[in-house]
Amino acid sequence: MSGISVQDVVDALKPELATRASDPVCLSVGGFVIEVRCTSPALLAELLRYFQHVITEPADPDLTIHVLSEAELPFDVEFADWAREPGKTGRKDAIADLADGRLVLKIRTGVQFLQSLAWAVAFGPTGDYPNQVINFINTQILNRFQREDWVACHAAAVRTAGKGLAISGLSGGGKSTTMLRLMEVAGTQYVTNDRLLVRRAETGTQALGIPKLPRINPGTIVTNSRLAGLIDEEREEELRNMERDELWHLEEKYDLFIDDIYGPGRISHDARITDFWVLNWSRDSHKPTAVDKVDLPERRDLLSAIMKSPGPFYQTKEGPFWTDKTPLDASAYIAALDGVQTWEITGQIDFDVLFDAGTELLGGHK
Incomplete structure (x- = not known):
């Protein structure tokens, strides 16, 4: 553990923290209110555009996030690489544990983040990488609710008045394509694309x-006329x-604004x-696509597609941070999803078959 404290980092960043930021913007998700203070008007404009559907009236925030520009620390910090998940390659994140917090460095971009129970600060070339700032803001939401015993699923989800459908699968397995196809079902609403918090209630x-x-x-784009x-x-x-095959493996991503494509509400x-x-189907399978009910406690192998590590930013409410060796608690997922009907999708990849199954499940019409 580093001898550097959170206060040391805050003191080093004080000139930038004291810079007049734009008027603070408040976001609200699940009753959790975040105030964002950003020193760059251009970056703030991007954040306003991105988070427009969760912007709320100014209120006493539960957390303030500071987004600074080209700030640098005047001392050296010794970072250690954060291990990637199985199947992922290359260096992505590095961490430096402080006496009472953590610094996280994005290796490819040089953007840094200060994370503690009291502080959330993004600094460095933030304006060049707005998506990393967006992810940092969303991480604070994940942190808050995981501290309240919600568990995070690697899942997309849609809902109707009477149904809620989550969709998990291996990376690149088609969950986003499936979710967007199901947005064509009358009465559906978008819940999330990649991270879903769940907990069991009465x-x-x-x-x-x-x-x-x-x-x-x-x-996803070329197979969806919308x-x-x-x-x-x-x-x-x-x-x-x-x-x-070339299209399937192409590393290229585009943001999709739901309101622009599907309309308001x-x-x-x-x-x-x-x-x-x-989604446990395969492009190499010649079997018909099948949608079968399964009992999740008896099919714990499927949890590998559902469970998601909280990652290097997660600090428990007691203070300790998550490590890249901390095991996930499968029983917590089983408990949270108790009463939810799990379905396994096998055979060949056929989004038309899945769309028909989803339309029937959600009780809508095409």
Whole structure:
């Protein structure tokens, strides 16, 4: 553990923290109010655009997030790499544990974050990487509710008045494409694209999505007519001419603004989850796509697609931080999803079959 304290970092950043920030912006998710103070008007404009659907009237915040520009620490910090999840390669995050907090460094960009129970500060070249600031803000929401015994699922989700459907799968397994197809079902609302908080309550399994807009891959765009025009015409034509396998593995992401594509009133981050799809299908399978009920306690192997590590920013309410060796508690997920019907999707990848199944499940019509 470093001999540096959170206060040492705060004191070093005081000139930037004292810089007049733009008028604070308040966001509210699940009753949790975050105040964002950003020193860059250009970056603030991007944040306002991104979080427009959760902006609320100024209020006493539960947490203030400071977003600074090209601030640097006047002392050296010794960082250690954070281990990637199985199947992930390359260096992404590094951490330095302080006496009462943690610094997190994004290795590829140089953006740094101070995380503690009292402080949340982003600094460095933040204006060049707004998506990392967006992720940091969303991380504070995840932290807050995980401290209240919600568990985080690696899942997309949609809801209707009577149903809530979560969708998990291996990375690139099609959960975003499936979720967006189901947005065509009458009465559906978008809950989340990649992180879903759940906990068991008397009325069933409560769920809360974070205000993270879908970051979709080219395959999702070219297979959904609704998304035509999301990227420039020339690039879309290039994508349509790619081989299926090449398109599937293409590392290219685009933000999708739900209100722009589906119209207003189509987002609800609060939901009650009644059903959970686990995409265990394969592009190499020749079997028909099947949607089968399973008992999750008896199929714990499927939890690997559902469970998600809280990551390097997570600090428990007692003070200790999560480590890259801290095991996930499978029993907590089983308990949180008690009463939720789990379904396993197997066979070949066929989004039309899944759309029909989802339409029937959600009680809507095409």
